[in-house]
Amino acid sequence: GALVYQYPRRTICKSGTSMRMECQAVGFQATSVAWYRQSPQKTFELIALSTVNSAIKYEQNFTQEKFPISHPNLSFSSMTVLNAYLEDRGLYLCGASDWGSSAETLYFGSGTRLTVL
Amino acid sequence: GQGVEQPDNLMSVEGTFARVNCTYSTSGFNGLSWYQQREGHAPVFLSYVVLDGLKDSGHFSTFLSRSNGYSYLLLTELQIKDSASYLCAVRAYQGGRALIFGTGTTVSVSP
Numbered sequence: 001g002a003l004v005y006q007y008p009r010r011t012i013c014k015s016g017t018s019m020r021m022e023c024q025a026v027g028f029q030a031t032s033v034a035w036y037r038q039s040p041q042k043t044f045e046l047i048a049l050s051t052v053n054s055a056i057k058y059e060q061n062f063t064q065e066k067f068p069i070s071h072p073n074l075s076f077s078s079m080t081v082l083n084a085y086l087e088d089r090g091l092y093l094c095g096a097s098d099w100g101s102s103a104e105t106l107y108f109g110s111g112t113r114l115t116v117l
Numbered sequence: 118g119q120g121v122e123q124p125d126n127l128m129s130v131e132g133t134f135a136r137v138n139c140t141y142s143t144s145g146f147n148g149l150s151w152y153q154q155r156e157g158h159a160p161v162f163l164s165y166v167v168l169d170g171l172k173d174s175g176h177f178s179t180f181l182s183r184s185n186g187y188s189y190l191l192l193t194e195l196q197i198k199d200s201a202s203y204l205c206a207v208r209a210y211q212g213g214r215a216l217i218f219g220t221g222t223t224v225s226v227s228p
Contacts, residue, residue: 006159034215044204044218057215093159095216104148104208106216108159 002028004096006109013084014117020080021112023094029074030096034106035067038091047092050077084116121207121219128225129195137190137222139205150216151179151190152204160204164190192224200226 005024013019023033035047048058050071058064071077077096081088091113095106121141129135141149148167152160166172166181166188178191192199202223206216 004159036218042202042220044220046215046217049215059215095160104150104165105162106150106152106160106206108161110159 002026002098002105002107004030004094004107004109006094006112008112009110010113010115012115012117015085016083018080018082019084019114020078021092021094022078023076023096023109025075025096025107028096028098028107029100030071030077031074031099031103032097033069033071033077034095034097035069035077035079036093036095038093038111040090047079081114084114086116089114089116121205121217123203123205123219123222125220126223126225128227131195131197131226131228133195135192135195135199135224135226137192137203137205137224139188139190139219141186141188141205141207141217141219143186143207143209143217145209146183147208149181149188149208150206151177151188152206152218154202154204154221156202163203195226197226197228200224 003026011019032051034049037045046059047062050056050069056069069079091111093111094109123139150165151163154160164179166179171180181188202221204221205219
């Protein structure tokens, strides 16, 4: 089956520091990877959509300078939160889809919960 | 602006049904998906609809009306384990394929 491993599951960082999270796709080809942040109020925000061999598209209020993303191949993607502050806390989720088979299905990682002190 | 709206909570009783509503307003429409998310876990794909009408998938069904910007997820013969958050997500035209999610409806099933 198709799975996405996301790590770390939880991380705590000091205000102003940075942290990186990674997603590994197994059993399918992660043609595109969307990164989301789910706030404590459960609001789902799309940060960016990354497609292999194409430019990464960031949503309004999110920038490459703050959330640099790497998507070097069809099985891996990473995102870093630079200079994290309180407003960056939440559950970060990667959702990958395989355009070659079931483009409409997003396979999610288990999420990285970021706490900022 | 673009948005996907869902009620926050829905309570129902084991053995009955629950209907989770979703309304959306997007610049273009390229399909609507439903996901189930349990507390502390990642969303899991349930269903995808792009044409108007009812799609029956056994334990649950999904309905779509594109002209009204409306969909619902119908859960039948509810079990306690169906208690979870149900997320509606819309794919809009914007040169990309990212989904726009609603905040989810927490369904609580009591005995």
